[in-house]
Amino acid sequence: MTAESTDRPTLLLAHTVGPDRGSDLRDRLVDDGLPADRVVAAATPAETDEHAADADGLVVGRFPEGLLKRADSLRWVQALSSGTDHLPTDDLADRGVALTNAAGVHAEPIAEQVLGYMLSFERDLHALARQQAEARWERREGGELRGKTVGIVGVGAIGTRVAELASAFGMEVWGVRRDLDAMPDVVDEARTPDDLHEVCLAADYLVLACPLTDETEGLIGGDELRLLGGDGVLVNVARGEVCDQDALVGALRSNLIGGAALDVFEEEPLPGDSPLWDLSNVFVTPHMAGSTPHKAERWTEILAENYRRLAEGDPDDMRNRVV
Incomplete structure (x- = not known):
């Protein structure tokens, strides 16, 4: 692992975040001080695959099928939901990959x-x-x-x-x-x-x-x-x-x-x-209790904090760590 990947990790927002939401979150994170050349928002499955091997951190809605096999550098996964039952928690734990959720956002x-x-x-x-x-x-x-x-x-x-x-x-x-x-x-x-x-x-x-x-x-x-x-x-x-x-x-x-x-x-x-x-x-009601116009700003706060923890080599202190 290079010093640059430790100090300036690459964060991939997978296509399962959604193209508009991913683009908006990327802009917010860059405005919050994250390095623009290290935050990638994928709009399609092909773009997620293209950047998976270099990703130190991954933001997901649904976890892309087969991505773990391609994400050789992965050290952290951030879920945009509070629940993580839909994610491969055991596989992440076996690989020593930190998993954090969005508890508190909703x-x-x-x-x-x-x-x-x-x-x-x-x-x-x-x-x-x-x-x-x-x-x-x-x-x-x-x-x-x-x-x-x-x-x-x-x-x-x-x-x-x-x-x-x-x-x-x-x-x-x-x-x-x-x-x-x-x-x-x-x-x-x-x-x-x-x-x-x-x-x-x-x-x-x-x-x-x-x-x-x-x-x-x-x-x-x-x-x-x-x-x-x-x-x-x-x-x-x-x-x-x-x-x-x-x-x-x-x-x-x-x-x-x-x-x-x-x-x-x-x-x-x-x-x-x-x-x-x-x-x-x-x-x-149609699974909408967590809907709020303030999700993006709350997600950004958690993402930025956890990115900095990863860059500082403090994954144990990440916010909302599940695994």
Whole structure:
């Protein structure tokens, strides 16, 4: 490895970032002080392949197929998502390649959407919207979030911001996290995953904000939904596979739970024949809770910081390091 590749690493924004987004991020990074001759934005698979062998760092949406075999100099991969379950984490770990994610970038919009879901169910806004579409005047009695309990499964950046907003509305916040020492002070009741059933029983709203792992796949099934109960609402902004979707449909059809607000699904796009579209106690959104006009500036901050860590030879101190 040459001194130049250590001090001035080559950063490749793969074509899977998207041509317009990649070009914009490159311009932002250069404006932030990264060397213009060392930041490459690929628009096509051929351009990604052309620069893969010289890339010290790689920015990806989806990971390009077969790229690891060609990226001989690769030392760092930056995901533009918080979740990394779609990336070859084991292969990266085996090669000693650092993997960082975009945790925190989407925390504010997702948390605000979660709050919107809870307000919608509490005030019956989703049902009132259907009435408006039918020009039907029918009064409904709304509730209040104040005094209700929210259980948050996965109190990382997103879960923490959900906790802060819920607390500001006067809700009692229960949080589930493996490392209780890292639980934020805003959480009123800290629990480990072993206490999940206790959290389900206590919660009026159960928010899933955890990563998809072997441990969290199918985490919420029939038993957990029964404990959530007839007035409880499930909110999923994690991954569709965290909840057993068949069990959820059954619980919703039988009014075993009060409702569900879902931004993620086992299959996406959600098939047109899915019963979730037609259930009156379900709020469906098309995996857009993380959308925000501020993504690019937040991505740029993480990318620039991690690039400089790589150039300084400090990959262990990279922000949001996963592997």
